[in-house]
Amino acid sequence: MKCATDMIGGSAMPQRSTAPSVPHGNLVGRAAERERIGQLVDTVVAGTSDVLLITGEAGIGKTALLAYAAAHATPRGRVLPVSGTRDEARIPFAGLSAVLGPLDLDRAHLSGMRRTALQAALALTDTDTPAPADDLAVGAALLDVLTTAAEDDPVFLILDDVHLMDAPSVKAVAFAARRLERDRVGLLLASREDPNKPLPDLPRMPLTGLDDVSARELMASREISLRGAETDRVIRLTGGNPLALIDMPGLLAARAQVDSGPGVEPPPIGSVLENAYGERVDRLSQASQWALLMLALLPDADATVRYDVLRAVGVTPDAFGTAEDARLVVLTPVGISFRHPLVGSAVVQRAPASHRRRAHRLIAEAAAETGGATADERRAWHLAAAVYGPDESVAEALEGCAVRAAGVSGYGSAAAAYERSAQLSVSARNRGRRLLAAANTAFAGGQTDRARRLLDLLAATGTTDDVASGEAVSLVGRIDTRGGQPRLAYERTSAEAHRLLPTHPEQALRLLASAFAAAVFAGLGEEALKVTHTAVALVSGSHEPMAGYCRCAAAIVETMLGRGGGEQKLDEGFADLWAGGAMPPAMRPLLSDVAYGFTIMDRFEEAARLHQAVAEFAAEQGSAALMVWPVGEQALIDFRTGEWDKAYAGALQAEQLATDAGLLTEVANNRQLLTAICASRGQVAECHRYADLTLGQAKSAGAAVMELLVHGSLGLLRLSLGQMNQAIDSLERAEALAVATGFREAAHFAWAAELAEAYARQGRYDDAGRLAGILQDQADETRRPITVALAARARGLATSADNFDLCFEQALAAHADSCRPFEAARTQLCFGQRLRRRKNRALARRHLTASWQTFSALGAEAWTRIAHAELAATGARLPQRPRTQADLLTPQELQVAVLAASGVGNREVAARLFISRKTVEYHLGHVYQKLGLTSRTELPAALATSPQRPVV
Numbered sequence: 001m002k003c004a005t006d007m008i009g010g011s012a013m014p015q016r017s018t019a020p021s022v023p024h025g026n027l028v029g030r031a032a033e034r035e036r037i038g039q040l041v042d043t044v045v046a047g048t049s050d051v052l053l054i055t056g057e058a059g060i061g062k063t064a065l066l067a068y069a070a071a072h073a074t075p076r077g078r079v080l081p082v083s084g085t086r087d088e089a090r091i092p093f094a095g096l097s098a099v100l101g102p103l104d105l106d107r108a109h110l111s112g113m114r115r116t117a118l119q120a121a122l123a124l125t126d127t128d129t130p131a132p133a134d135d136l137a138v139g140a141a142l143l144d145v146l147t148t149a150a151e152d153d154p155v156f157l158i159l160d161d162v163h164l165m166d167a168p169s170v171k172a173v174a175f176a177a178r179r180l181e182r183d184r185v186g187l188l189l190a191s192r193e194d195p196n197k198p199l200p201d202l203p204r205m206p207l208t209g210l211d212d213v214s215a216r217e218l219m220a221s222r223e224i225s226l227r228g229a230e231t232d233r234v235i236r237l238t239g240g241n242p243l244a245l246i247d248m249p250g251l252l253a254a255r256a257q258v259d260s261g262p263g264v265e266p267p268p269i270g271s272v273l274e275n276a277y278g279e280r281v282d283r284l285s286q287a288s289q290w291a292l293l294m295l296a297l298l299p300d301a302d303a304t305v306r307y308d309v310l311r312a313v314g315v316t317p318d319a320f321g322t323a324e325d326a327r328l329v330v331l332t333p334v335g336i337s338f339r340h341p342l343v344g345s346a347v348v349q350r351a352p353a354s355h356r357r358r359a360h361r362l363i364a365e366a367a368a369e370t371g372g373a374t375a376d377e378r379r380a381w382h383l384a385a386a387v388y389g390p391d392e393s394v395a396e397a398l399e400g401c402a403v404r405a406a407g408v409s410g411y412g413s414a415a416a417a418y419e420r421s422a423q424l425s426v427s428a429r430n431r432g433r434r435l436l437a438a439a440n441t442a443f444a445g446g447q448t449d450r451a452r453r454l455l456d457l458l459a460a461t462g463t464t465d466d467v468a469s470g471e472a473v474s475l476v477g478r479i480d481t482r483g484g485q486p487r488l489a490y491e492r493t494s495a496e497a498h499r500l501l502p503t504h505p506e507q508a509l510r511l512l513a514s515a516f517a518a519a520v521f522a523g524l525g526e527e528a529l530k531v532t533h534t535a536v537a538l539v540s541g542s543h544e545p546m547a548g549y550c551r552c553a554a555a556i557v558e559t560m561l562g563r564g565g566g567e568q569k570l571d572e573g574f575a576d577l578w579a580g581g582a583m584p585p586a587m588r589p590l591l592s593d594v595a596y597g598f599t600i601m602d603r604f605e606e607a608a609r610l611h612q613a614v615a616e617f618a619a620e621q622g623s624a625a626l627m628v629w630p631v632g633e634q635a636l637i638d639f640r641t642g643e644w645d646k647a648y649a650g651a652l653q654a655e656q657l658a659t660d661a662g663l664l665t666e667v668a669n670n671r672q673l674l675t676a677i678c679a680s681r682g683q684v685a686e687c688h689r690y691a692d693l694t695l696g697q698a699k700s701a702g703a704a705v706m707e708l709l710v711h712g713s714l715g716l717l718r719l720s721l722g723q724m725n726q727a728i729d730s731l732e733r734a735e736a737l738a739v740a741t742g743f744r745e746a747a748h749f750a751w752a753a754e755l756a757e758a759y760a761r762q763g764r765y766d767d768a769g770r771l772a773g774i775l776q777d778q779a780d781e782t783r784r785p786i787t788v789a790l791a792a793r794a795r796g797l798a799t800s801a802d803n804f805d806l807c808f809e810q811a812l813a814a815h816a817d818s819c820r821p822f823e824a825a826r827t828q829l830c831f832g833q834r835l836r837r838r839k840n841r842a843l844a845r846r847h848l849t850a851s852w853q854t855f856s857a858l859g860a861e862a863w864t865r866i867a868h869a870e871l872a873a874t875g876a877r878l879p880q881r882p883r884t885q886a887d888l889l890t891p892q893e894l895q896v897a898v899l900a901a902s903g904v905g906n907r908e909v910a911a912r913l914f915i916s917r918k919t920v921e922y923h924l925g926h927v928y929q930k931l932g933l934t935s936r937t938e939l940p941a942a943l944a945t946s947p948q949r950p951v952v
Helices: 031-045 062-076 094-100 112-121 135-149 167-177 212-221 228-238 242-250 252-259 269-282 286-297 303-312 317-325 341-350 353-370 373-386 392-407 411-423 428-444 448-461 466-482 486-500 505-522 525-538 545-560 566-577 585-600 604-621 624-640 644-661 664-681 684-701 704-720 724-741 752-761 765-782 785-798 805-815 821-837 841-858 861-873 891-901 906-913 917-931 936-942
Strands: 050-055 078-083 155-160 185-191 204-206 329-332 335-338
Touching (some): 031 062, 062 185, 078 094, 094 155, 135 644, 135 917, 286 317, 317 329, 411 448, 428 448, 486 505, 545 585, 566 585, 724 752, 805 821, 821 861, 841 861, 891 906
16 A cells, blocks of 8 residues: 555655644633634544634734644544645645655555646656546545545644635535535645635634733743833834744844834735744855755755755755754754744845846756656756746746646646746747746636736737637636626627638537627627527538537527527437447536436436436546535426425535536526526525625626526515515516527526416406417427426416316316426416315315415415415415425435435545535434335335425
């Protein structure tokens, strides 16, 4: 068996200095913080995971608290301390390799793609260019490794200086942290706030300065003696920052601050200390300054490597002695380190530029002798810091680093390497090619502002050919779409596609795909249709999978516009997708788009089969990002077909996966689905919360289609609450958006049937009749049962006379051919209400009973109350709403139970939900206990819905 450190770069890695260097016994104050850390340790030892991110400025005491935590946890479990370093911030997964170094990866029995992803991330493969890996798959693999290690003893992962850690490692750790539940894993992180590097969304404990009493106690414990007024002023200037309290009084720059007047506005404490440390460095010998510079540039190198480089400039290890006397460095069990990272920053800033360049070149030469992937990264970056101008050999080395980083989804690192490579390129062609690659990888890593800046640089060079220009415009379009300008994105990409059509049709096809997505997102229905028709014409006569996808896209847009004929075209395009008997792997994710088409046509079984295929493919690939679509769109199917608990659980999971993957559009899409579910259930607060989140994101992103869906859901909620004026206001907004976007399909973009009902309830029968006419026109064109049913219901509501029976009977007959129980129940409710008012109580009771049963079983609380009141008026006595077994379960328990009931084993359940096997076992235990089950075979029957009947 091999641990992660056994094979990095084909040789053993040097051990890093990872333990916090601050003695925990000297911790002063921080009672509340120590209590919270104690709670975390106790919670983990008791069997439940816990996560805490400590934030604060330099010197505030984050490392001291981590040292306290490590000392508190060590007797009770396994402690894994790791610190981020500036030297490795550009090397993808350097931090993760340190985290996993002491752990046995084989024991976790990782699934195929998770193992492949982790091997690629840690450079455990034999190839120079590892296969591309989903970065979230690496996070899932980390989750498996940590939870497996915790089966023996509790595991405490302690990460310091997270702001200096490489972004892919932080993302993987955050992904795992959000999925820790019953795994005996504790995660403690510490980081400074950095506006250019957002921290993961985890539970936080911000640190501020020590209170006055603790500050004085700390100064006394370090024998710092000042006059009373000076002590007061030091505490005021430092804000209680522990490092500043200890070091400022002994520093000349700080003394000047102490002696200044009370009106002086102190600069940031970090800059004060860095300047003060710099003055201490200036007083050292040249040999000691060289020694400190090498320590700053090689913080985690093997001591032998560092001393070899020092000998090249004629310096011996003894030069560290005076730096230790000056309290700039400390000796630890694993070597020499700075007292604080600010000291290292001061050393680098004070060193002459010529010294820095020489140091970088010497370090690069040493790295070349070491060998291995990590050494190659260091060598390239140190060479880049050593040269004075363009150098193609260094540019090529950096480009190699970028290729390797992108191969393991280290997109931020790849973008940085490509950009620096472009700066050092000799030829304009290479410079343009590398800038485009930098922009693409920056965008892939979610750095849209950086990608836009790089594209602006590319445009300024004027070095791109037609193909590269098309790629750049396509990327600009995606950036504009994500950045809230989808209309502009459509205009740019569409224009470029038409420019390239005669000479570069394949490039034009990719641009048309970008234009199509932008047009739909912006609510430009007719423009989206034009784009898809252009694409279909471009692939005319072809039956390749891409040609089939273009035909499917056109059929989907036509359906969204409320036009007929889409189903046949979708079937024809879908057949072409499978031309040759098998779909290319790269095309399989596009099945989610096709499945969406089947969903809006109410062909739920076909859509579900495709989602299942994509989910299986995503699980094989270990791709959490790819799992967003099958999970979220299957939740829509479950909602439409009456499996509301499953729908809610699925939409929550998809929202979290989309958040982890940075898919902001899909975050909004799943939130609008949650809005619809909560609206149908009558959950007012939750519905408004999700609606506000979605509308805020939709307006900032120019996503009119999301606004249309949300206003329709808000109208439905207000209709169920009897708030007719507010309902009409929301639904008329939805109608205006439907007209503006062109997306008039009435069964998917639900507003017309709801608005017709609201008008009818206010006696506005002419207005209701207008909408009934719109629905009928669409029903005549599409002949879909659900549209036929909605049109007939609207006609039944729109007539003020008593001859409504035939309309509702036609609606119910059409509902029998659809699979929308909620809509069928609403038709039965409307029919029953009109029958009761016509004094036909017996027939009214029959339809009202059916609606009450369905609403009750679905959990549509507001609609259940309406049906309850109507039935009571007919003389029926009613039991309480029947509770299904699923009502007893939490969303995550229900997700686990549904998958387990389908025959999936625990390992596959964990892979599908991106949680640990132990968490699956924990949830299943609760499911069995809540439902009174003894075996897995009882789950399907236990999750079934069986509504009660009222007593008449």
